[in-house]
Amino acid sequence: MEQLFLSVLNVVLPVLICVGIGYGLALTKSPFDNKVVGGIVSRVGYPTLILSHLAGTKLNVGTFLDMMSAAALAVASFGVLGFVALRLLRLPVRAFLTPLMHGNVGNIGLPITLLALGDAGMAYTMAFVVVVLISIFTVGMWIPAGVFSVRKLVTSPIIYAVALSLILMATGTSLPQPIAKSFDILGGLSIPLMLLTLGHTLATLRIASLGRAVLLTGLHLVMAVGIAMGLVWLFGFTGAERGALILCCLMPSSVATYLFIDQHVPEYGPDVAGFILVSTLTTILVLPLALTYWI
Numbered sequence: 517m518e519q520l521f522l523s524v525l526n527v528v529l530p531v532l533i534c535v536g537i538g539y540g541l542a543l544t545k546s547p548f549d550n551k552v553v554g555g556i557v558s559r560v561g562y563p564t565l566i567l568s569h570l571a572g573t574k575l576n577v578g579t580f581l582d583m584m585s586a587a588a589l590a591v592a593s594f595g596v597l598g599f600v601a602l603r604l605l606r607l608p609v610r611a612f613l614t615p616l617m618h619g620n621v622g623n624i625g626l627p628i629t630l631l632a633l634g635d636a637g638m639a640y641t642m643a644f645v646v647v648v649l650i651s652i653f654t655v656g657m658w659i660p661a662g663v664f665s666v667r668k669l670v671t672s673p674i675i676y677a678v679a680l681s682l683i684l685m686a687t688g689t690s691l692p693q694p695i696a697k698s699f700d701i702l703g704g705l706s707i708p709l710m711l712l713t714l715g716h717t718l719a720t721l722r723i724a725s726l727g728r729a730v731l732l733t734g735l736h737l738v739m740a741v742g743i744a745m746g747l748v749w750l751f752g753f754t755g756a757e758r759g760a761l762i763l764c765c766l767m768p769s770s771v772a773t774y775l776f777i778d779q780h781v782p783e784y785g786p787d788v789a790g791f792i793l794v795s796t797l798t799t800i801l802v803l804p805l806a807l808t809y810w811i
Contacts, residue, residue: 528803531627534708538715553713554772561706562622562649563677567691568699569639570681577686583640583757586747587647590765591617593743594736595655601735607728611777611784614656615791616736619767621645623714624799627707629763632807633756640760646678648764652772660780717771718793724786729794733768736795737802740765759811766806768795 541548570580598616602609619625621644630638653672658664683689690696723729744765748758769792778785 528628528800528807530631531624531711532800534627534711535715535718538712538717539719540715541712542716542719548712548716550713550717553709557706557709557713558649559673560702561709562645563673564699565626565703565706566642566646566674566677567681568696568703569635570642570678571684571691571696571699577682579757580640580643580682580685582751582753583643583761584647586751586753586761587644587764589750590644590743590747590761591647591651593746594618594739597739597743598735601739605731608781608784610660610662611781611788612732612791614652614659614776615769615773615788616732616739618648618652618656618770618773619740619764620714620770620796621648621764621767623710623771624796625764625767627711628803629760630707632763632811633759637756637760640757641764644760644764646674648770649674652770656773657776660776662780714771714796717774718796721774721789721793722786723790723793725790726794728787729790732791733795733798736769736791737766737798740767762806762811763803766799766802768792768799771796 538548594617595613598613599609602612602616621641625641626638626645629641650672654666684691691699744762747753747761747765751757751761753761771792774785774788774792777788
């Protein structure tokens with residue numbers, strides 16, 4: 517058992533080290549523009565990463581679409597349960613529902629599933645990432661802002677990358693080798709940049725109300741376990757699909773959601789920052805246990 521736990525730590529520690537380097541860059545005030553890096557990852561890194569991994573991985577398209585459906589149900593379940601819980605706790609929905617709904621499947625989920633489950637696990641995690649990213653930049657923005665807009669949805673390169681990947685997967689077609697190699701290089705930038713950005717952002721968050729952060733983290737974790745168990749049973753996932761779904765549900769609150777809260781309901785920004793930080797730190801304990809005993 518000790519050897520198994522050490523093997524799990526070998527999966528988690530590389531991710532934490534990369535996050536720690538980003539944290540150190542913030543502490544030493546080294547030049548690092550989160551907005552520029554985030555734009556590169558969302559407009560170039562994510563689309564090329566999706567294309568390079570999905571187009572080159574032998575996956576059943578139906579199973580991949582099932583994973584996207586499971587991801588959509590997971591986000592919706594987090595939303596419904598989170599809404600009810602926030603009402604019962606008398607906490608503002610506009611401030612806390614978006615971070616409760618969306619896990620950090622990009623920054624942490626992708627590298628963890630790649631290391632723990634290989635290319636197949638990462639490819640299934642891509643399905644989850646796509647759904648969560650689309651939700652973050654639509655519903656995740658609409659809730660704190662109080663406005664509805666589809667412009668972000670139809671202008672997102674991620675949607676077109678997924679559509680092209682599904683066509684290539686369904687037809688068994690490969691990208692031309694020079695393009696595939698280029699996408700491999702560009703997509704390879706995404707994970708290290710995401711982890712550095714996560715560490716840098718965590719170091720610069722303004723923290724408040726630790727007790728509320730712990731309460732929300734506990735609530736999020738309980739919902740995650742219940743939702744993961746329900747979806748694994750509902751879809752009958754096994755192997756890499758099952759592992760990827762469980763890990764994605766257990767991801768901490770997404771750092772990206774903090775930006776919308778800080779912009780539209782800034783009075784709750786420090787509280788949301790505390791929730792994100794505590795849930796991220798809790799992942800250090802949760803992931804080894806999940807990988808050891810559940811996956």
